[in-house]
Amino acid sequence: xxxxxxxxxxxxxxxxxxxxxxxxxxWMEMGRVExxxxxxxxxxxxxxxxxxxxxAEANCRYMAPARYDDEVSVxxxxxxxxxxxxxxxxxxxSVESGRKLAVGVTTHIFCNRELRPSRLPERxxxxxxxx
Amino acid sequence: xxxxxxxxxxxxxxxxxxxxxxxxxxWMEMGRVExxxxxxxxxxxxxxxxxxxxxAEANCRYMAPARYDDEVSVxxxxxxxxxxxxxxxxxxxSVESGRKLAVGVTTHIFCNRELRPSRLPERxxxxxxxx
Amino acid sequence: xxxxxxxxxxxxxxxxxxxxxxxxxxWMEMGRVExxxxxxxxxxxxxxxxxxxxxAEANCRYMAPARYDDEVSVxxxxxxxxxxxxxxxxxxxSVESGRKLAVGVTTHIFCNRELRPSRLPERxxxxxxxx
Amino acid sequence: xxxxxxxxxxxxxxxxxxxxxxxxxxWMEMGRVExxxxxxxxxxxxxxxxxxxxxAEANCRYMAPARYDDEVSVxxxxxxxxxxxxxxxxxxxSVESGRKLAVGVTTHIFCNRELRPSRLPERxxxxxxxx
Numbered sequence: 001x002x003x004x005x006x007x008x009x010x011x012x013x014x015x016x017x018x019x020x021x022x023x024x025x026x027w028m029e030m031g032r033v034e035x036x037x038x039x040x041x042x043x044x045x046x047x048x049x050x051x052x053x054x055x056a057e058a059n060c061r062y063m064a065p066a067r068y069d070d071e072v073s074v075x076x077x078x079x080x081x082x083x084x085x086x087x088x089x090x091x092x093x094s095v096e097s098g099r100k101l102a103v104g105v106t107t108h109i110f111c112n113r114e115l116r117p118s119r120l121p122e123r124x125x126x127x128x129x130x131x
Numbered sequence: 132x133x134x135x136x137x138x139x140x141x142x143x144x145x146x147x148x149x150x151x152x153x154x155x156x157x158w159m160e161m162g163r164v165e166x167x168x169x170x171x172x173x174x175x176x177x178x179x180x181x182x183x184x185x186x187a188e189a190n191c192r193y194m195a196p197a198r199y200d201d202e203v204s205v206x207x208x209x210x211x212x213x214x215x216x217x218x219x220x221x222x223x224x225s226v227e228s229g230r231k232l233a234v235g236v237t238t239h240i241f242c243n244r245e246l247r248p249s250r251l252p253e254r255x256x257x258x259x260x261x262x
Numbered sequence: 263x264x265x266x267x268x269x270x271x272x273x274x275x276x277x278x279x280x281x282x283x284x285x286x287x288x289w290m291e292m293g294r295v296e297x298x299x300x301x302x303x304x305x306x307x308x309x310x311x312x313x314x315x316x317x318a319e320a321n322c323r324y325m326a327p328a329r330y331d332d333e334v335s336v337x338x339x340x341x342x343x344x345x346x347x348x349x350x351x352x353x354x355x356s357v358e359s360g361r362k363l364a365v366g367v368t369t370h371i372f373c374n375r376e377l378r379p380s381r382l383p384e385r386x387x388x389x390x391x392x393x
Numbered sequence: 394x395x396x397x398x399x400x401x402x403x404x405x406x407x408x409x410x411x412x413x414x415x416x417x418x419x420w421m422e423m424g425r426v427e428x429x430x431x432x433x434x435x436x437x438x439x440x441x442x443x444x445x446x447x448x449a450e451a452n453c454r455y456m457a458p459a460r461y462d463d464e465v466s467v468x469x470x471x472x473x474x475x476x477x478x479x480x481x482x483x484x485x486x487s488v489e490s491g492r493k494l495a496v497g498v499t500t501h502i503f504c505n506r507e508l509r510p511s512r513l514p515e516r517x518x519x520x521x522x523x524x
Contacts, residue, residue, distance in 0.1 A: 278440075278445060278447075278508070283418060287414060316409075316458075317414040317455055320451075320453050322451050323449070324449055377458060
């Protein structure tokens with residue numbers, strides 16, 4: 001489990017006065033990148049080596065709105081990992097109130113540079129608990 | 132069922148060379164607004180009158196990547212409607228190849244200006260087949 | 263001079279109830295792509311061939327706010343063109359009222375795939391009036 | 394002068410493999426909010442009280458591309474302040490290399506809730522050096 005914290009940007013709000021819902025997917029991506037880093041994997045380097053993590057499915061349940069300038073926490077964990085795919089789970093909450101704002105799940109497929117499904121190379125398997 | 136078509140913007144791509152996944156949720160929102168318009172409901176006016184359609188859940192399955200300058204089609208239909216909530220279903224495809232790019236579902240709750248759940252006012256029920 | 267028209271997306275608004283200012287740069291980019299297309303140049307193909315148009319400077323003056331669901335027009339013209347750079351000028355207005363919303367200018371440098379400045383290849387010069 | 398630092402998000406890149414240019418305006422906004430906070434002014438609260446800071450003009454000169462996962466620094470300072478308007482200046486650079494990526498200027502007008510120009514209320518003038 002990894003946690004990131006950040007402040008809601010003005011750009012992320014919409015005219016309802018709350019965060020536009022698609023931005024939660026951006027936050028999940030930020031959580032997942034830090035999750036990988038905490039496992040010793042720089043997603044940037046992995047991608048530069050031709051191992052891409054394509055989003056195959058994304059789900060988000062919205063429970064309470066996030067607002068501009070709120071401090072938000074995203075907790076990320078790996079839900080499932082195989083040499084073909086990774087599944088992440090996210091809990092998004094308000095740092096100040098501790099209130100849960102949303103939960104999400106994303107499924108990813110390892111692909112090569114041509115965006116075709118491939119297997120995670122040996123050298124990365126340890127990090128994702130695949131031995 | 133309503134269809135919209137538009138071109139992928141450069142701003143919507145990411146460094147993988149394809150559309151960043153969160154943007155599909157923006158496209159679904161565009162589809163849903165036109166769906167409402169085709170039912171005789173301007174979402175803008177409805178919101179101005181204090182009837183807000185909050186996103187409670189969003190799901191997207193990605194099947195093939197959309198690319199910059201592609202013409203994309205979003206087909207939207209109402210999957211379920213009650214006086215409390217609306218569910219929309221989306222099929223996103225490439226206009227040129229006809230290939231399906233993604234499918235999605237979003238669930239929405241009617242809320243008042245304070246973002247508290249409320250019932251859809253009588254005058255809108257006809258449009259959403261609620262009589 | 264080329265014109266594009268489109269509707270403001272909900273995602274483009276912020277909590278002030280108007281379009282978030284950075285989105286005008288996205289609209290200018292859309293205008294410039296259509297401008298190129300009207301000159302017979304597909305920016306997508308040009309980029310695929312290794313001729314990139316990097317933004318070197320962007321300026322926007324905001325005169326009146328655009329709002330959700332408004333129909334917006336972007337008029338684009340080439341202000342200056344050399345084999346090294348292109349300058350575009352934009353006028354953004356409301357389709358309904360005709361009111362000018364913003365004006366902008368962007369300057370671009372031709373670059374190769376390594377993002378190093380280069381000259382526009384011969385075969386494109388005609389389109390941009392460079393003979 | 395106030396500094397913020399953050400990492401480039403995947404969502405902020407485009408298919409050129411660098412940060413999409415409009416996102417620099419979002420970063421400037423983040424810098425300006427922290428600048429205000431360092432002066433003792435919460436922009437959120439100020440806006441809630443009906444004092445809005447509308448963007449009247451934005452300018453950005455791009456010098457070197459920012460890339461995904463880079464740590465970026467935004468230095469912000471107030472360039473000019475009157476009871477009618479504020480001007481901010483920004484220097485965006487790479488934390489790792491210290492290289493300057495972009496410089497920008499934004500001009501803002503104080504407005505009321507109806508987005509009409511107004512004067513900065515007395516109680517905020519001290520913070521912005523207006524006495």
